[in-house]
Structures are given as C-alpha cells and as structure tokens.
Amino acid sequence: MSGGEILGTVLGVLGVWLMIRQNIWGWPVGLVQVTVYAWVFYGAKLYSDAILQVLFFVIQAYGWWHWLNNQHTAAHSELPVTRLKGAALTRWLALGAVATDGWGTFMQRTTDAALPHWDAFILVFSLIAQWLQARKKLECWPGWLVVNTVAIGVYWVKDLYLTAGLYVIFWLMAVWGWREWARTVGPVSDRPGQSKTGPTQG
Template sequence: MTDGLQQIVDGLTDASPLDQVNLVLGIVGVALMIRRSLWAFPVGMVAVTVQGVLFWQWTFYADAKLQIFFFVCLGYGWWHWVKHKGNAPELPITTLGWPVRGAWIVGATLVMLGWGYWQSGHTDAVMPYRDTFIASFSMAAQVLQVRKRLENWAGWVAVNSVAVVTYWAAGLVYTSFLYTVFLGMGVLGWWQWWRAMTATTAATEEAATHG
C-alpha cells in the first residue's frame, strides 16, 4: 500500500473525533445543498464551526477565519431561500451574465492577492497565496450559492481542485482526500442544479405557451 493511501486509510480509521465529525457533516451538508434542501443550512452552520477549529489548528488562518463568514452567509441563505421564494415550491435557480461573472472573478482575485501578501509578511501560514485563493474564491462561491446562482458550483469546483493539491502538498493527505470527495460532489451539484433550472425554465415556457 502506498504512503498516500495508507494515510487516507489511517485518517478514516484513526482520525480524531473532530475530524470524523467534520467528514460526516461536510458530506451531508453538501449532499443536502445538491438536493436544494433547507436542511443544508443548519447542518452547514455546524459543519463550518467544526471546520474552523480544525483549520486554526493546522495554521491555515485565512481558511479558519473564513468559516465565520460562511456561518453568517448560511444564516442569511436560510432566510433568503424561505423569504423570497414567493408562491413557488422553492426559490428558483438563476444565472449571471458574463460581465457580472468577470467582475466576481476579478474581485475574488484581488482579495486573494491582497490577503496573501499580508499573510506572507505577518503570519506563519504554510502556503499564504494558495490559502487565500481557497478563502477568497470560497467566499465568492458561498455568496453565489446562498443567492442560488448556478455559477456557485463552478467556484466550488475551482476551490476544491486547488484545495486537493494544496493540502496534499502540506502533508494533510486525509484532508486532501476529503476535498477530492467535495470536488466530485461539486461537479454533481453543478449538473443537478443545471438540470433543475432547465426543467423549471421549460415548464414555465410551456405554461406560458398554453396559458
């Protein structure tokens, strides 16, 4: 058995209770979000609390502080999905135009560069710029997710791809494995939300045609 595979097996079997809770909550929370269930929000709020403690222990400070932002966003998203769905069964999934997508990418990149520069000179962060890429683009993806924009999944796929490589390079093989799972779930979420959005659009157009 290779060293990497052995570390994953060890992580699954010998990890601390907090790591095990983090694994379960993370997967359950994302699975619920893929299904567009409101339960994704309370589960997610507990998950990011646990994740924040773990990241702080590993000296990924930007990621640790990011969990506070996530907690607030999830609380807002819970309210927004319920408050603004109107008479529909659920808040509809929408998309952004290309100029707005570009603005989100530029904004997240500027935050990454500024935050990474500060971290490189003021903290003992292991990989300051990779850390802040994950943090800044996660912030963008989280806001888009609670606003129920389809593009949020593109953001999560990018974040999880970088996270897999970053945590593996830092020796956190178990965490890298976890983010590999999240990467696959991000792709699945993107596809499922796109299917739901197109089905809703088609139903609306058909109703308008026959109305």
C-alpha cells in the first residue's frame, strides 16, 4: 500500500460523490485523482490501466468544459441527464466488445502486462462509461457497475488491496448515482449532443 494509492483512494471517493451530486467540481478532483493513479498502475505493470488514466484525463477535461459550457441554457439551469436509445446502447456494447478483444490481444503479444484481456476490458468500458458521464447519460452508472465488478477482482489479484476496496465503494456509489440521476432524467437521445429538447442535451 503506497501513499499514491491512499491519495488516489481519497480523491476517487470524493470525485464520485461530487458526480452523484451533479457537482461540476467533481471534474477537477477527478483530474488530480487519475494523474495519481496513472503512476500507481504503471508501477503494478497494469499498463492498460495506466494508459486509461491518461485517456480519463482528456475525457474529464472535456466533461468539465461540457458541463460548464452547457449548465446555463434558456430552458435549464444546468445540463440535464438524458438516456440513450436502445440502438445507440447496442452500438456502444458492440464497439466495447471488439475494442476489448483487440486491445487485450495486442497487450498480450507485445508486453508483459498482467491479465491483459481483463485489463483491456476495464480500459475500454471505463472509457465508454466516462464518455457517457461527460455527456450526462444515465447509462454511465450501470456501465460503471460492470467495470467496477471486474476491477475489484483484477486489483485484488494484483495485491492492490486498497484499490480493490476503493472499487467496492465505487460499486456501491454507482448504484447510488444511478438512482439519483434517474430521478432527474430527461428525454431519450441516440447520439451525443442530440435529444428531443434541444442540441445542448446529453
């Protein structure tokens, strides 16, 4: 258990709590947290997870901008929560499956990565969940539930016990977040930036 793992754990819980509350400060907290965990995962040879933190940084920076830029519109005081249509959800799942297999195979053949396909699953579906969260889609929360379930097992096997414990907390918080966001969910939309109530939704 390292100092970085402890710091990342504290920031991770704080960041998710702020996301559940739809508080825009969750994004800058998240930027610091993923920076810390990039070093933690690199040291554990979980290279896909280390790369994931870098990509998270980019998406979180976008999410911060997107929420800030769209929180004041003619119809809403903040960016509303919306849902995906079934066809869009199917496309995301198919893309995730193909990308997981491709990246996992690449990491297995070219690196000494531990648990390459499981690690790839965490990378790919975390990116999908993070993107949907940045777009304020309700489906981000069930996505996080699945990702967190896999992550708990992977991090426990790699002796990252505090991180595994963190993801147990994340799992419970994802259930909470799903419930809280569902209370304020708006119309269904099938593509980023489009919904029945205007181009700034979702």
